[in-house]
Amino acid sequence: MVNRNKDQRVNVLGLHFDNVTMTQMKENILRYMSETNRDNLFIVTANPEIANYATQHSDYQQLVNRADYVVPDGTGIVMGAKMLKTPLQERVPGIELMETCIQIANEKQQRVYLLGSKPEIVELAEQQLQAQYPYVNFASHHGYIDVYDQHIAEEIAAFNPDYLFVGMGYPRQEEWLQRYAKHFTHTVMMGVGGSLEVFSGTKKRAPKLFRKLNLEWVYRLLIDWKRIGRVKNVPIFLYKVMKQKIGRR
Template sequence: MRDQIKIKTQKVDILGVYFDNVTMLDMIENIKNFFYEETVENLFIVTANPEIVDYATEHVTYRQLINQADYIVPDGTGIVKASNRLKTPLKRRIPGIELMNHCMKIANANHQKVYLLGSTKDIVAQAQEKLQHRYPQAQFDHHHGFIDLNDETVIKRIKRFNPDYIFVGMGFPLQEEWIQKHKHSFEHTLLMGVGGSLEVFSGEKKRAPKLFRKLNIEWVFRLLIDWRRLGRMTSIPKFMYKVLKIQRKNKKKNKN
């Protein structure tokens, strides 16, 4: 059944994480096609940036988990640059927040239900209010993200709502672990980890200006407005170092 839902795509291996070589337009069509199918299967999407891939290289269980997703898309310029270095170029970067926004447009057009899970009680409520105003034909519900992964009360609440989409903004690895653990509690539902997107949709945080996005340096803007991210940024040079090691290894193989 899964093969009928998902259009098979070329896989690109970046440090053991298998990305789908797709564009944003491809993903929009894939999502639309998923909802046209009559199935109880779900659609699990991972939007992975260098920080996530670096973490996955050091945590085998997490790497195996995300590689079981239906789609892994490159949310980060560093992923696309790495694919070029490894001579297996990915077509485009697919920002998770933009993919989520396209899902909202589909939900609005089809009068679908969207569940927001994550962040604080106030922020997720603000995100729902603003998204409901922007997409009045969709139906929204929410719950904050400070929950135990085994909290069945939240699962029961979500099941009563019966959503078409569940966007989980707990940050990695928790959001993907929550999806993997509970996805079988739902039917014909798209589930996607969205990191800090709920903060942006709520208005609590600003997304990078268009110039930063065009130059593919959104991470610089995020660092400028929040220096607490500096520690997390160490994963980027670690990621690139690991990519360079693979690149050198491949060159030696080709010479031999």
């Protein structure tokens, strides 16, 4: 377990975010990899949807806050922290943090396990990543599993991954990692939502201009109107942040 610096945490709707940059997270992971202990490194990348959900599910909120790092994956989180006058340095997108980990794995010739999505999606993601990062030893399994069946965890443990990325969506992915963490040794564990679909090439990320302007959510909405229900989470989140701000006075 990492000793998180309390002074660097920012409370947004009860989630304790680490005030870190992507560069600092890379340094933290490299430092962790240089250690010889058996402890895992559990990272949660939380966006406004997750923060909203956590306000209504205390068990999940506590699970997230027990993570070694909670990073702000979402412009809304950065906006909320600024509204509370406890600004975060920057957004740390989960998909980019995952890719940073894979880049480290490529340099160190490490093992990466991908769990989640449909069989054809995760297989394609593994193929695409293997082509891009030839020095990584990849393995994968789809996410259509019984979360109470520990055989998958045992299979992953036999692979002995340095990194385990679970793309099942919240809260399932974090709950799965918590349930089976004891099966793994010195493993970076992170829920990655729909990142496997992006790495498979079946979904596209927003162009760099949208990302630079923190408008990735707008691009997603433009290409997929079904996401309108998820976008509604942002004003609900900001309303709750305003209540948190008023409650501090």
